[in-house]
Amino acid sequence: MGREKAVPVTVLTGFLGAGKTTILNAVLSAPRGQKRYGVIVNEFGAIGVDGSLVIGADEDVIELANGCLCCSVRGDLIGALETLLERGGELDAILVETTGLADPGPIAATFLLDDDLSDRVRLDGVVTVLDAVHVERQLAEEDVAASQIAFADLLVLAKSDIVNPAQRLAAEEAARALNSAAPLLRSELGDLDIEALFGLRAYDLNTSRLGFSAVPAVDGARSSHAMSCVSLTLDRSLDPARFMDWMQDLVRARGRSILRSKGVVSLQGEDRRLVFQGVQTMLDGDVRERWAPDEDRRSRLVFIGRDMDKAELQAGLEACIAHPSTAPQRCRPVAAS
Numbered sequence: 001m002g003r004e005k006a007v008p009v010t011v012l013t014g015f016l017g018a019g020k021t022t023i024l025n026a027v028l029s030a031p032r033g034q035k036r037y038g039v040i041v042n043e044f045g046a047i048g049v050d051g052s053l054v055i056g057a058d059e060d061v062i063e064l065a066n067g068c069l070c071c072s073v074r075g076d077l078i079g080a081l082e083t084l085l086e087r088g089g090e091l092d093a094i095l096v097e098t099t100g101l102a103d104p105g106p107i108a109a110t111f112l113l114d115d116d117l118s119d120r121v122r123l124d125g126v127v128t129v130l131d132a133v134h135v136e137r138q139l140a141e142e143d144v145a146a147s148q149i150a151f152a153d154l155l156v157l158a159k160s161d162i163v164n165p166a167q168r169l170a171a172e173e174a175a176r177a178l179n180s181a182a183p184l185l186r187s188e189l190g191d192l193d194i195e196a197l198f199g200l201r202a203y204d205l206n207t208s209r210l211g212f213s214a215v216p217a218v219d220g221a222r223s224s225h226a227m228s229c230v231s232l233t234l235d236r237s238l239d240p241a242r243f244m245d246w247m248q249d250l251v252r253a254r255g256r257s258i259l260r261s262k263g264v265v266s267l268q269g270e271d272r273r274l275v276f277q278g279v280q281t282m283l284d285g286d287v288r289e290r291w292a293p294d295e296d297r298r299s300r301l302v303f304i305g306r307d308m309d310k311a312e313l314q315a316g317l318e319a320c321i322a323h324p325s326t327a328p329q330r331c332r333p334v335a336a337s
């Protein structure tokens with residue numbers, strides 16, 4: 001099965017009690033015609049409670065208890081995905097609700113790591129649910145709350161119904177300081193635009209959906225977690241080999257602090273654009289569509305993570321600029337490592 005037929009997976013994350021199950025239930029109870037969803041719910045405790053809180057006993061619900069998907073039960077995630085796929089009948093989407101303390105990075109990386117799996121399922125996007133009442137305090141106290149927000153491809157502000165406008169604005173600003181690129185929706189007891197949770201294609205190498213238009217002109221402000229979003233642009237073509245070596249060295253050396261990277265890159269001697277997606281030390285990339293004749297061919301790269309030095313990243317990128325004497329050469333895709 002090719003990637004285009006792979007079942008899209010939405011990872012629903014957010015801090016403890018943020019409102020993930022409420023949103024999952026809203027999705028499962030909304031009219032959806034013939035659509036069929038698979039659901040994986042992860043919990044820390046040996047006795048799963050969340051699974052029984054999920055509406056719809058006839059759904060394909062798998063509960064993964066006694067550990068966290070981002071560490072101890074990561075192998076179980078692959079097993080659960082396989083079980084859902086093998087139950088027969090076509091699934092339109094799979095929803096994975098993480099524990100409230102999960103770091104979405106390793107979970108997202110699972111989808112890039114496993115070649116067999118990536119033919120059958122593809123990560124559509126990470127949706128992070130924010131608790132409008134508590135998010136500021138959680139950010140002050142819990143690093144993982146910042147990772148969950150920074151990693152999001154879509155933010156959902158839950159409990160918007162029980163905060164006043166000033167509190168809501170403060171919660172949104174706290175999230176925006178860590179991630180100004182992801183769209184933000186509001187939810188009141190699961191009342192939200194459900195369709196907006198799907199079709200994010202945040203990990204799709206087709207550039208048109210990478211969402212660079214949403215990348216902020218001003219980089220995300222540093223917080224107490226030193227989490228930031230660095231965006232780089234360059235109007236010179238890059239040497240393919242040097243760029244790929246630099247990216248691979250970068251994620252290998254800094255993969256724990258660079259949570260997420262993505263970019264569209266102009267390579268010397270290549271009419272098509274290189275598109276890459278990175279999750280921590282995993283890197284996936286390919287040369288795709290041709291640049292349109294009148295298109296802005298600047299390379300655009302985004303890095304989200306901790307303790308990043310924009311000047312150092314920019315210098316590293318500029319060191320990859322192709323020399324005029326470099327003979328045009330074909331580009332190799334970036335190999336996953």
Ligand SMILES: Nc1nc2c(ncn2[C@@H]2O[C@H](COP(=O)(O)OP(=O)(O)OP(=O)(O)O)[C@@H](O)[C@H]2O)c(=O)[nH]1
Nearest residue numbers: 016017018019020021022100158159187188189190
């Ligand atoms: N008023 C209000 N309450 C909400 C909203 N979303 C969730 N809640 C309440 O918040 C509590 C926690 O909601 P859950 O959906 O279970 O949160 P969760 O993120 O799944 O929780 P964990 O799985 O324990 O991390 C429940 O009592 C919900 O009814 C909302 O939008 N408005």
